[in-house]
Amino acid sequence: MNNKFDALKDDDSGDHDQDQGSPKDCEKEKTDDEDKEQNTSKKKMVVPGAGEHPLQYNYTFWYSRRTPGRPANTQSYEQNIKQIGSFASVEQFWRFYSHMIRPGDLTGHSDFHLFKEGIKPMWEDDANKMGGKWIIRLRKGLASRCWENLILAMLGEQFMVGEEICGAVVSVRFQEDIISIWNKTASDQATTARIRDTLRRVLNLPPNTIMEYKTHTDSIKAWEDFHGLVNASGGR
């Protein structure tokens, strides 16, 4: 019954990946597995080492990769997303980051997720369900630098929007890469504006870069519509 994670935002923009095979059927089931998961994460709560520079929040790295050819089903979740590790200090962050490949060097249909510890990279998480995300589509070659700038700003509390930030995602796709940052309250325009302005500053983006804000509600709806079509035609 791990299929709750299918509800993980399948894709950054959540609408264009027709072949995204994540089963959506059980998304509303909040099972005891989830509680179990939260319990275990509490148990494992990391702390900064002696003399290290503590972060304002603990964060967790996630990695996901669509398995080609395999039919999307509830069992495929474990192959799709993996928790890489959690950290509590700047030093610990670099330990993970330094041993992870740069997003630009990832192959295939892959995502890195960096979320506050305890917040799952999924629309349905309590922290996310009222939220949304800023989406920036990047031409190939920019993802590594932008991703690094983005997460350094997030970890260093440069967004100055209090508790609003939930996490960030970089999605490597065929012709483009997408980075996004998620916040809790999609309706808080002051916050979203501030996040946008900070993004522009820290990412050092080309001037013609388009930034788009999308609420998770819209993402879910679009996904459901799309997969509804898939289901209707495919007779799943």
Added chain:
Amino acid sequence: MIGSLLYYVLYPVSRYLTGRRSEASAVVIGTAVCDGAAVTSRRFSPSQTALLDLWLRPSSRGSKGERIKDPNSEKLDDTRPDMDKALLMAALHKHTQNDTASKMREVQPAVMQEETGKSHTPQQEEVEAHRQGDVETMHHQLLYCKEKTERESISPAEDWSLENILKVQFICLQTKDSIQELSHPPQEQPQTQNLESLSPKDRMQETSSAAENQINKTNKEIPQTAAEPECWDEYVLPNTDLPQGEASNSQLAFVPLLSNTETTRQHNAQSSLHFPVGRGLVEEVQCPLWHFPAMSYYPPEEATVPFEVIWRVWEKLDESAAAEDSTLIPFPLKKVSVEFTVMSYNILAQDLLEANQELYIHCPLEVLDWSYRCSLLLEEIEKWLPDILCLQEVQENHYHEQLHPALSQIGYTCVYKRRTGTKTDGCATCYRSTCFSEVAATQLEFFRPETELLDRHNVGIVLLLRPLVSHGSEVKEEAPPLCVANTHLLFNPRRGDVKLAQLAIMLAEIDSVIKRCKAKGEHCNVILCGDFNSIPHMPLYQLITTSELYYQGLPAWMISGQEDLSHKAYCHRLFSPLWPSCLEITNNCQYTTVNETFKCQNPGKSRYSHDFMLQLRFCPAACVRPQDLKLIPGVTDITPEASKGSQHFEQRFGHRLSHRLNLESVYKHVLPGSGRPEVTTLHSEVGQTVDYIFYTPRCAPDKKAVSRLASEGLKLVGSLSLLSEDVLWSMHGLPNHIFPSDHLSLMAKFQLDVDTV
């Protein structure tokens, strides 16, 4: 023949009188003799010159009107004891006896003749009458007498009066001596030694040519000194409080000019002076006339009161630029600006002076005495009265016992920071309480035991001051704050790496002060001054003035450039990172964490800048693979070393220091005009620029006109001129009787625009 005769008569007499002159307190006050001979005379001893004059004058002209016999001379003559005359005679005879045989034969009859002539009563009367007149005429008269006596038959038994003739001669000598007294300063006497060593006859023949040579020599010196007009060109009457030693010092240095003055008189019809110079005197240099309002041929009644030389002059920047600025403002708006002065001064701690005595062997002991130096120092400060005073090498006990009380008394508020460790000196930043109020003060210690690099005991002070602008009566307007940073970086010429780290701490503190101001919506201007122990245009200086420095691989000595140590077989080089992340200062010379006050505003916040995060990227802890990191091929299977990205990063950013302050040096390190290097410090080993005043310059006019009425940045209005090394050595180096430290003070005046509502 007659000439030589007279010479040998007069020479011993004059010698004798010269010897006596010190005893004879009632030296005749003579009157001016304004003719060309005065030029030659100043290079000779009085006696020599007297003789010279005697010989030159008969051949020149006998104009009585030019010379006035001093009325006192007769009185002096009368009151002189008879013993003098007897001695005079004895000396005369002794001399003639000792002379060569042939000369003796010439001299003695001549004396006899002379004496005989004088014994003739009418002649004597005539001589007596001429005593009222000109000395020169007197000699003519004597010659006339001699001629007469040859023709006339005179009773040998007649009682001739040696006394009378001696009287005449004596008067004439007295007059000459007194003239000499007036026409040149006494301290020039030593210069005549070489001439005195010549034999009398030689000297006689050489006097005129020697005189010319002297003029030429003197003139050759003048073009050199004239190349420094900014140093010499002003003299003011002694309305200031400089000690007397200073005056004698300056007079000494002005010997060439004094001679020049007299040359001027000689050529008084000309508007300027032309000096033959160079080999064979083929070249000619033209110099404008010098004017010495404070000088006179007459000894002033207050002969002991010195005149002051302005060694260092206030240089104003071209005001036309300011006029241009104002025209750029399209419509007349109310613009208020304040001006203030800043002085930076390494005052040489007495303990350091005594610990490094070999650097001051050129100095007379009295100028090394602290109480003397302290009085000079306070005089200098009081003279310029800077609104902000940044001192370095302030010895703790001297600060508490002398400097602080004295500075408080003249209106300064002071912040003092002693160096850590065993050194007894430190920095002091003082400001005039009527001009500024203190917003914040930080005392920086560059000694960081946790950082191996920062093991040196240097300190700095960063003040945030707010200018007090009183507009009209009581209305005080808000002027933008001013950050004043004062430091004395490590001296060690080999440790440029330490200096850079110390500077980075300083810059980070300034940066945090500016950020605090910015948070309140204010632009903060910066003054960074002190002794940086680094010479202009070398890497440390470049970092300050150009805001960035690529340091990878640079030899550590090169950072400051105080000494060229490139010949050393081994030299320590700089490699990234310069300092560990635990210093919490980025390569951008900013604090990695927000400062304490900011933390208080956001309790519990751990904010880190991008740069700070990057600093920790390759810290040891970050290079260990996390135990719980699963190996996912193609995702988590790389090591930090293998990361191409990190190498790229290192190449791009890792070897570079930068800061975000815009700083410019007040001084340009060469003297305007001559183009010779300025020096701010000089001792027996070296003279160079190591002290600076850096400031935030005003933005470009166009930008200013668009943005705000009150422009950001400071406008440099003027500065106190520095000196070149040779000029300082002409004052016998540093410290001396004028400048009490082995550093010169730096001073600048700035203009700051104030917002008006």
